[in-house]
Amino acid sequence: MQHIAVFTSGGDSPGMNACIRAVVRTALHEKLRVSGIYRGYQGMIEDDFVEMNAHSVSNIIQLGGTILKSARSQDFRTPQGRAKAYANLKTRHIDGIVAIGGDGTFTGANIFMQEYPDIAIVGCPGTIDNDLYGTDYTIGYDTAINTAMTAIDNIKDTANAHGRLFFVEVMGRDAGFIALMSGLATGAEDILIPEFHTDMDALVQRLEAGFRNKKNSSIVVVAEGDDAGGAFKVAEEVKKRLNSHIEIKVTVLGHVQRGGRPTCMDRVRASRMGMSAVYALLEGKRGVMIGETNRQISYTPFEQAVKHHEQLNPNFLKMVTVLA
Numbered sequence: 001m002q003h004i005a006v007f008t009s010g011g012d013s014p015g016m017n018a019c020i021r022a023v024v025r026t027a028l029h030e031k032l033r034v035s036g037i038y039r040g041y042q043g044m045i046e047d048d049f050v051e052m053n054a055h056s057v058s059n060i061i062q063l064g065g066t067i068l069k070s071a072r073s074q075d076f077r078t079p080q081g082r083a084k085a086y087a088n089l090k091t092r093h094i095d096g097i098v099a100i101g102g103d104g105t106f107t108g109a110n111i112f113m114q115e116y117p118d119i120a121i122v123g124c125p126g127t128i129d130n131d132l133y134g135t136d137y138t139i140g141y142d143t144a145i146n147t148a149m150t151a152i153d154n155i156k157d158t159a160n161a162h163g164r165l166f167f168v169e170v171m172g173r174d175a176g177f178i179a180l181m182s183g184l185a186t187g188a189e190d191i192l193i194p195e196f197h198t199d200m201d202a203l204v205q206r207l208e209a210g211f212r213n214k215k216n217s218s219i220v221v222v223a224e225g226d227d228a229g230g231a232f233k234v235a236e237e238v239k240k241r242l243n244s245h246i247e248i249k250v251t252v253l254g255h256v257q258r259g260g261r262p263t264c265m266d267r268v269r270a271s272r273m274g275m276s277a278v279y280a281l282l283e284g285k286r287g288v289m290i291g292e293t294n295r296q297i298s299y300t301p302f303e304q305a306v307k308h309h310e311q312l313n314p315n316f317l318k319m320v321t322v323l324a
């Protein structure tokens with residue numbers, strides 16, 4: 001292996017830059033050529049490559065977003081798109097790739113490797129959702145939960161000042177990790193997540209019990225993918241059923257959770273995973289996602305990483321009921 005490429009794909013996450021930096025610097029350390037591909041699979045198809053050197057990744061470890069940009073490519077879903085991507089890689093004599101992304105990224109990589117087995121691909125888990133099997137933490141998750149926590153702390157101040165009930169929506173289409181952690185860290189009255197069915201009556205009873213206990217304000221954290229709908233829908237339903245005149249407000253945190261300076265843990269984790277990814281390629285590993293499991297570097301086949309989501313520990317939900 002003499003020339004590898006690195007790209008970021010899907011939803012960006014804080015720490016992706018630290019991971020790119022580690023891939024580039026490790027590759028150069030091992031005397032490999034390294035190219036960056038802009039806009040993930042789309043750039044691979046459109047021949048948007050850049051040769052990278054040590055300076056290409058100077059002063060980026062602390063930055064959110066991704067210097068290589070990101071995209072969700074529809075063209076890569078077609079055999080024609082993938083054939084173009086393959087041709088562009090071959091023209092540059094690239095035979096190894098580090099893909100930084102989530103579910104969609106590794107699903108695409110898996111299909112590509114089956115069609116073109118002469119290109120070795122390994123992945124680093126870059127997503128704020130923490131919804132990949134085979135790693136305790138994904139790159140960006142720690143930053144996102146801290147961003148959400150700080151935002152909810154701010155909302156708590158004003159909720160308390162006015163004696164209001166807030167529904168705060170956080171990201172997580174299929175996974176409730178961000179909601180669960182940020183809700184626990186801010187002492188939310190309830191946390192609604194996609195992994196568990198939301199019982200609207202039970203939620204209302206819980207809130208009413210709180211008010212009877214002289215709670216002045218309350219926070220309910222809602223993951224965007226909860227089965228009861230987003231925060232607006234839940235707030236509307238609660239308003240219809242609640243036996244209280246408390247004023248209800250809704251805040252959707254949205255993409256504020258995707259940006260910002262990565263935390264120390266995300267920078268270090270991303271650097272470690274990026275470096276391990278290059279060594280994995282050199283050791284002949286392929287089709288695996290690099291993870292960190294019980295503090296050790298682990299390797300999980302793409303197929304498993306995307307199919308079996310990391311399980312949420314139900315004890316955390318018990319914490320909400322006992323501690324709120």
Ligand code: F6P
Pocket residue numbers: 011102127128129171172173224258
């Ligand atoms: O997968 C990461 C994520 O931030 C999800 O939590 C969210 O549902 C989705 O991406 C939003 O994607 P987009 O930025 O394309 O709207």
